[in-house]
Amino acid sequence: EFFDKTWIEYSFNDVLWTKLTQGVISNNWYTDTQNQWWSGDNDASWKNRLAVVPNSAGKTVHFRHRFTSDAFFQREGVGIDELNVYEIPCNFPILDLAYSNVTTGSYDLHWTSNASSWEIVSGPVGFGQATGSSTIITVNNDSVSMPLGVCDSVDVYVRALCGGASGSPWAGPITIGAPCEHDLRLSDLLVAINTCGDSSTVVEAIVENRGLYDASNFSVNTDLSGGLNSTMTFNYIDTLLPGETDTILVGDFNSLAGATNVDIVGYTTLSNDQYTTNDSLTYMDVGYIGSIPKVASNDTICSTDPFGVLHAEPFDGLTFGWYASPTDTVATATGDSFVVANPGQLTWYLGYEEPTYYLQTNLAPNNGLSTNGSGVAFSITPAESTPITGFDLTTYATVGSSVTVWVSYLANTTLTATNWNSANWVYVDTVTVTYTGNWTNFVLNKPFTIPGGVTSSLRIQTSEGIRYRTGANFGTVWAQNNELTIYQGLSFGSLAGAANNPRNFTGRIHYKSGGKCSDTLVPVSVEYYQDTAFADFTYTLDSNGKTVFFDATNSFGDVYSWDFGDGTNGTGDTITHVFADSGDVYQVCLTVDESVCMTSDTKCESLKTTVGLEEMSLASNVRLYPNPSMGNFNVSFTTAVESEYQIEIVDITGRTVNVKTGETKYGENKVLFDADLPDGVYMVKVIVEGDVSTSRLVIRS
Incomplete structure (x- = not known):
């Protein structure tokens, strides 16, 4: 567009200049309301334009006209003839706004103003500067009677009307409350919060009788929940006169050990109270500092880690100090956590700093x-x-x-x-x-x-x-x-x-606030992981001489890798492997890796796979599983003959508490026990053709 632009700016100090924009009261102001300036060539004749300077009452205001060219010579020029400044048309301020004659159902509202009509807006206490919302009425008298609910409280604003939608600035708010026949107010709950713990933290309540009649035989209560739990009740048997206030000792509670996230709720219980909104007061999420600083979970590190972190249990507003020795008086560092180098001093001392x-x-x-x-x-x-x-x-x-x-x-x-x-x-x-x-x-x-x-x-x-x-x-x-x-x-x-x-x-x-809750220093340490990788295994040879069960559950680590010495590999803490018929001796190796500190251990053992059943002793092939057991377990053993067996369960006094007999078969035999036995340690005897094997069994329910 080939149009120049122009606008008006104002200043109260010739330093900060502000564009005078179109407000609620304006006339023919900017033609471009989006950009807030004049442009175009539609106004061939002079035109009166009006806008209001905000917040200018009682101040010296300077004006300037700003102009910007579009760099083209077509349609050039703008003219300003006169600049007139005068008061906003409505100038009827509300003075001496007040109320009187408050009853249980009404009040009188009165003010001074030169206007002939006014608007009154009322709403709940704290509803904010009047904006035409809430309950609004128009009156033609500067002294009116207004309705008021029983025990109700309202904020009230008044402004003068000047014709049309314009009006004077709102006056108010004033807060008006209707009296109640029976109303007990909890004015304040006096209890130390967010401070040092005490074996006797006192709770007091300030109670006011705001009703028209005496108040008596009521209770004042305080409940604690969250980090501390307690209930206190005081039964008030005296008489509280209308308008009278009393400070009541409700009780006390023990906060010496410290606590966080504590909610404290105080409340009164007057049986015929007509206005219960003012009956209670609450402190949410408060805390108490214990006499001994509390330690949170700390790092456990590997010997190769460059550092570890110590942690205190955070408390809102409380600063912790980390001391190099229990006799130091100046902390090396402050904060909820502390990073310590490794290698270096791994034990430090935690204490309180001046609380916030x-x-x-x-x-x-x-x-x-x-x-x-x-x-x-x-x-x-x-x-x-x-x-x-x-x-x-x-x-x-x-x-x-x-x-x-x-x-x-x-x-x-x-x-x-x-x-x-x-x-x-x-x-x-x-x-x-x-x-x-x-x-x-x-x-x-x-x-x-x-x-x-x-x-x-x-x-x-x-x-x-x-x-x-x-x-x-x-x-x-x-x-x-x-x-x-x-x-x-x-x-x-x-x-x-x-x-x-x-x-x-x-x-x-x-x-x-000053003053530590305690000078106690608590030792805090970064610990090393004590469990490094450890490899160990046992094995059991099957009757066919080449199938082997490997058990590495006594090892420590996360990853189990097997090398069976025959060109094959496996994983897991238990595994069964079948060797080839042609081999008789193999070098079996187990490698266990631990992933936290990245340690590793290996165990190797030579294994002969050509053993026949006739070469195996009974003692070498008896297995009990599961062990420990809740009473249901299997006894497994291998024999080279068909014969009779006897299995005895003997307690620690030598008394036989269970017996099973039967016939064996060639190879593996498995006998299931479902024994109702008390928790303890037992011996299991397996007897086959005079050969006796004794194994230890743990019953744990």
């Missing part, structure tokens, strides 16, 4: 910003000076993609709505990881320490946006434990843009 914990906020984001450089900021107060080591964050990235996080810090300064992008912030670190999904862990390359006892501020930005949760009161407590408190903060699309509050960080802050 985390503070977890509400993990259910309901809003966010998806642009590169967007983020959240919030105030944080440690009880003591605390090293921050990383964060768990949720972004808009796809799983498997790369995400970069930038962390900044404002020391000894509380976050405000105006200082969040000031020049006083100090850059801390940049971390790039592969995104694994919600609450991906970002470990800082350079941990930084926040001073204790004072409030500072943190700012977190990512390359793939940030998910957060809409709050209620900027600067109030959002999450806390005994060591950290973080406050409701704000969100922003870029450092050059505007911020919205309250918007709250959703995830975890990882930090070092």
Whole structure:
């Protein structure tokens, strides 16, 4: 196309310029809405065009006109006559939004505004900034009565209507809860988690009576499952008055040995409770550090391997140290595993390093910003000076993609709505990881320490946006434990843009709390494989003098290779081979290979195949199988005569416990026993024409 292109850009600082795109309120803006510019030659006369500059209230805005030529002289030229800037037509802000007269079925909502009609939207607590969804109504009075379900709680937003679909910015949310006649709330569950184990880990519950009547004769319970199992119950027989709060000792449990993947669920049971949603609190997948470091499976190596690996049992937030001797105070290396050279020192000592914990906020984001450089900021107060080591964050990235996080810090300064992008912030670190999904862990390359006892501020930005949760009161407590408190903060699309509050960080802050759970060092070794290849075999000659059964089950290895000395080969730990009639002496060799450490062993033995039955003794050819046996076994023997046999089974006291007799035949004879005998060792006697053979039999049920 032979058209030039043109568009308008704006800036708040003459550094960052942004294209002014067509928004919700616009008129005759760009002719090319896909590329967001003007092009073409269809506008022969002057035309008024309008668009809205976002986030510009109270700011100085600079504009510039950008033009690009298509390098052709045909259809040239564009003209701009006047640039007028004025407020958006709807300018009726909602002021002093509040509620009163809350009952079990309604509440009064009121505000101040110069408009004549308004929209109200309400929904479950935390449903997010109003977007026209959820329950929405239009009213013509700035004080209205609204319905409310029994024990229900809602978030409410209000905006002024200015004609058509346009309206003022939404005001809110405010959270409104209806009273219940009977409602017992579990406000908090006080229990140490992700810390050193203790023989008496105490569980306390803070219970609040939010009903209109007294509460009594209820139970407070705590269940542990997963890595630890325990059930604690406290029966409350006192009376809890309406609005009263009490701290209750529920019980204690033993976590001294340490455990992982522990779920802790606290709950109240008031028989006539009308609002059970607030009855329980849960800590999922927590852990306790045992007094003795736990060792995971370690390498067993061959003498020729260049290295082996030692492993500790991982624990979230816990760092292990590997010490060269039990008297060392500084670890040679840290981590869940340690590579040791071979040859070299194969025994090392495992110990705890200073542990890392985390503070977890509400993990259910309901809003966010998806642009590169967007983020959240919030105030944080440690009880003591605390090293921050990383964060768990949720972004808009796809799983498997790369995400970069930038962390900044404002020391000894509380976050405000105006200082969040000031020049006083100090850059801390940049971390790039592969995104694994919600609450991906970002470990800082350079941990930084926040001073204790004072409030500072943190700012977190990512390359793939940030998910957060809409709050209620900027600067109030959002999450806390005994060591950290973080406050409701704000969100922003870029450092050059505007911020919205309250918007709250959703995830975890990882930090070092100080103090080892134990100074115990546990020896851990890389072991050598003790079983190398070993070759051994026995053989039994058949009555025909040339068929031989070979048994190598006493050998050790994976691969069995036979050389029968007659030009043939075989495999397996047992095998039967038939030699030629013409041969009488053969050199039989067995080679056993072991595949783990690649060792090998060979045994050779000369075999004479011309022996006849008349040359064989009874003792040399009696076989018991299977042996050990559960009571069913065979007795096999070869004779050169037809005669009578007697087979006796004798226990260790010399008592005969079973006897069988019969007639032999020339060659192989096989007698089946089905004996109901107690477990133990027995002797089996085979008697043929005065020749006696005794064999050992093991019965094992």
